[in-house]
Amino acid sequence: MLTASAWATPPTRTELIESLVSGVDRYNPSNVGILEDYLYHQIRSEEYDCLANLAILKLYQFNPDLYNPDVVINILIKALTALPFPDFNLCISLLDERPPNANPDEPDPLPTLLPILSSLHNLLQSCRFPAFWTLYRSDKAESLRDNYTVECVGFEDAVRNVVVHAVKAAFQRIGGERLGSYLNLSGDDLTAYVAKLGWSVNDATGVVTVPPNPDNQIESTVVQENIQLPQLVKVIAHAQVATVQV
Amino acid sequence: MTQQRKALWESDLDEDLHDVDLNLAIGSYGQNGLYDDAQPRIDEATLIAVQQQVAQQAALAQVPDPVKRFIVHFHQAVLDNNLPEITVAYESGWNRLTEKFYAKTEWPEAEIIAPLVNDDQIFLILYRELYYRHVYSRLQPDIDDRFHSYENSCELFNYLLNSDGPVPLELPEQWLWDIIDEFIYQFQNFCVWRSKVKSKTEEELILLADASQIWSSYSVLNVLYSLIQKSKINEYIIAQQEGKSQEEIADIVGEYGPKPLYRMLGYFSIIGLLRVHSLLGDFTLALKVMENVELNQKSPFTRVTACHVTTYYYVGFCYIMLRRYPDAIRTFVSILNFILRMRQYHTRSYQYDQINKTADRMYALFAICNALSPSRVDDNISSTVKERYGEQFAKMSRGEEGIPAFEELFLYACPKFMSANPPPYEDPDLLQAYIDDPPVEPAQRHLALFLADVRAQAPVPTLRSFLKLYTSLDAKKLSNFLDADEEEMVQQLMVMKQASRSISRVEHEKGFLRGQMISTSDLDFVIDENMVNIAESTVGRRYAGWFIRNTEHAQRVYDTLHNSPLPIPPKPATQAKTDTQAPAAPPKTGQKVAWGSVKTAA
Structure with a gap:
């Protein structure tokens, strides 16, 4: 994502959702169903609309009765892979402290999953990609994987996109093994993934070449000052007035 | 009707009413307004009307004369929609009398001064707006003040929004801003107070349980959105940006939009939303x-400095939370320079302190942003930051050990x-939990x-300081230097990359969420x-910047010299004379003599 407009207004957003996100109707609790359906649509079709999801959390904030932990967890999973942008924290900001769970028959999964999601977010944010995968594949994250991310189509590839974003900016060439540990891929899977990205591999060394892009081309420059006429207007105008006075 | 009921109740009391909370009294009485028959009620009513007058006169008698005169005058100015007079009463009269008579106590209750303003309900709502604002800023509001200030705000907005068409009221822009600003402040203050359960008395707990x-x-947002919609302020701003003609704009903004009162309240409500959401x-x-x-600083909406400063503070802060530090920096630099330039005009304004406090917080936020996203910045601002937060800034620029400074x-x-x-509050078990x-x-x-x-x-920061020393370096070697894996x-x-x-807003891009990667x-x-x-x-x-600044400075010096009055001739002339007459004058004055004599010659 190079521009913020696609983030603020994704092209996949429908008119109905747009009217909820931008209008006063976003505060109407009876619209929460529409927005929740839209979230599950995003989960199924690899779309993402941060502002619409924030609108759900806003409704939960004002109407604690509406609170649905599954929806919150899915929103956080989507926001996780929006890194390096701060969506995850923006969502967390809206989660006011919940009152103690009133219904012991239906335990709220969020309190146990939130620390894991936060740790995953932290690892991904710190570009500690191998550690991310280790935690994600661990027993600790089992319930997250089995109950949630498995439903989120393309979740692992979305994480890999975060990795690719970081690698593309920092590397011109990167060792195949290192890249594999970031992407949690090896062998043919890695080869296929790199080929899909359009990156080339040196067969002898396994070193992957990242195509040039604005972030991995560096150049030393000397910025020279550049004075524009408007900056001098005050001086010139004043000089003229002074001349007239004399 | 309400007058009579109030009177009936008061008949049981002795006449010394001036220290009784009439607001509360009316509230509790209103619940048992049953009457047996009409005849004794009328008789009683007549009697009570007299008694009430006496009671009110007693209370009124306690009000100092200058305050009475002020209220009468203030009321007349509001009736006449006389903006200059209202402004004087609002900005100086009220504050002067507060200092003199009410530095530590409440202003008289609205009911007590009501006879002075012919019981003008609209003026009394405005009066209470000031009354409660004074309670919040100078005294400690109790739960009744908090509830009643909310009710008064509701009455005020109800009058503005639900009257039959736009109301014929005009108020100074500063006051309109203060109304919205105070409304949100009291809301925020209430929420913070409400969240502290432990310090509540039994009575407060009962009242709060019933007062969700x-x-x-929702009620606060409702007011702000209603003002925005009623005034069609967004439509107005867009039409202006599109360069529409006055007639077209008049068509677009409808019945309320052209009234300065509604237009300004609409704009201030947008800023209010910015604040509430933050x-x-x-x-x-x-x-x-x-x-x-x-x-931008040319918009007519920037005339109220307090609003202008608030806007930039919250926009800048939101950018920090969106991790868009360059945008935050730009926002702060722009407003802090504005404040520096405005300083000379604002020293006497009662808002000067508040603006200064906000500015100081923005210097702190600026230091945070600059530590996280080091860049070359405005000299004026960065030198002030070094002065005020130099120590914290140095720590924040060193990574992990700077965390307490960030905090x-x-x-x-x-x-x-x-x-x-x-x-x-409504559930004792949950409340205990x-x-x-x-x-x-x-x-x-x-x-x-x-x-x-x-x-x-x-x-x-550590990586950065190492990389600065090299043009190329093996990763292994670098990790050895850093003693890291x-x-x-x-x-x-x-x-680091x-x-x-x-993401940063590119110049002239519309909308604060837009931006490009930079x-x-x-x-x-x-x-x-x-x-x-x-x-x-x-x-x-x-x-060039240095030369431009100094040229402008030289111009100012020149102008000041040029515009200052010439020395008055007679005085140096006399001095010159005395000096020449007394040749034994000390050499110190020699210069003056020479100068004076030149003048006399001319």
């Missing part, structure tokens, strides 16, 4: 509601965050999130397999 609608988030932690929505507003400045400079919902295990305070929650991001980029160090380099990129650092690098190549951008010496 008072100062609710206080509730919704930084995206806060900026989204601003999407039609253009921040200190963030807590000092952040908005007064609040929870959207009250503690469960709430007391036993109180939730984390909102400011601490936002601080924790912010610090998590700061920690993620904590290794950057090579793989971890390479991952930190990726963090990401920290040097940010590079924010003068130090860039790229990793070629395992070799780190480094490139640094430098800025050549800047001469």
